[in-house]
Amino acid sequence: MEGISKESLQRLPTYLRYLNELHLNGIESVSSTTIADRFKLNPVTVRKDLAFISEDGGKPKTGFSVADLVAEISEFLGYNNTQDAVLVGVGKLGSALLGYKGFSNYGLNIVASFDCKTDIQIDSTKREINNISMLPDLVKRLGVNIGIITVPAESAQAVCDLMINSGIKAIWNFSPTHLITPDNIAIKNEDMAASLAVLSQRLTAILKNE
Amino acid sequence: MEGISKESLQRLPTYLRYLNELHLNGIESVSSTTIADRFKLNPVTVRKDLAFISEDGGKPKTGFSVADLVAEISEFLGYNNTQDAVLVGVGKLGSALLGYKGFSNYGLNIVASFDCKTDIQIDSTKREINNISMLPDLVKRLGVNIGIITVPAESAQAVCDLMINSGIKAIWNFSPTHLITPDNIAIKNEDMAASLAVLSQRLTAILKNE
């Protein structure tokens, strides 16, 4: 059995949100065509994606069971067993992520936050902010696998290295740098400039056509 | 002449950051191999990318002129002529984006922010927050093309529709919903759940191998 493609994987959370909506509205089944229309995809793409995670598949004429898909995608994405994470850099963006309730739906739980500017402090949401020097011990003690980086670009690589040395295995990087990491570490560089480049180029194309 | 691929386009800002660093350090030329090593890419990929934006190309044995590449990528990405944008939803994430100095480097200038909760108010960084009802008039008056959405999922589609009706042509959506937009609108759904899905899956694969 082959692994799921990165593209399919990224579509699954989108499907799940939509399926949850349908579920709430009491809709029991849905066709690949309906899902495809919602997201401007080809129905075959949707069927291929769902074939990966669906046990029973769909039924000709009726489509897929909404409840089954919700359960199976949630399970596949690991939303049922929560992963712990630490966050470093409690500036504006870091605070925003700390305050975001949605992560619990995605099976992510930020257990501690760190900054270099403080000794133990309490932020506006009554969470402790620890000094960065406490990170290695805490990560080792709790066996945390995921690190979230929201520090300025200059310090991001140092924070990354510290995380890896402490035993972190996956890094979600929101600072505007491409971090250098060994191959046995999962890394996701969240690059706003890259996103904006795609958006701007499409905008330019649209303006040119009008 | 073909358009640049989405993938190439997304790599360009990454190259540019690195090239700016080299430039600051007084390094005058760089080979595609060096750039490729930095980002774990194939050198041919880098050369293809640079071929798109580079006038003179590189020289055998020496490589590419750093200064030329910096100028050409900046120009290509539109970092030299700034685009105006409006932002709706001045919560934590919205405030973080408003406060982010880096956008000016990317040719993006947020000229006004809006929220539904307020009449005209002053936020912590002394910027005005306008009531959402002021948006259509301001967007039309200033001819703003870009809208940034940082409201909760429930209100995102309504904000999106309002933006489009007001003449916005490109939407950068940070709310956890996939927005429905006509084909003549540029849209970038910034999907944290999709990113996290990719990271988690890699993490699972790494943990399994150990």
Place this chain on the structure above:
DNA sequence: TAGATTGTTAATCGATTAACAATC
């Protein structure tokens, strides 16, 4: 039955990578 829908196989499309001659 008729028709909507599924799942699969084959064709297409696009991006990455390999191979290699050209050149400084």
Place this chain on the structure above:
DNA sequence: TAGATTGTTAATCGATTAACAATC
């Protein structure tokens, strides 16, 4: 000259899409 590096053509790889038989 020798060797590093470029740019391009061809091969490979992977994802999307088209075609179509199976089925409820």
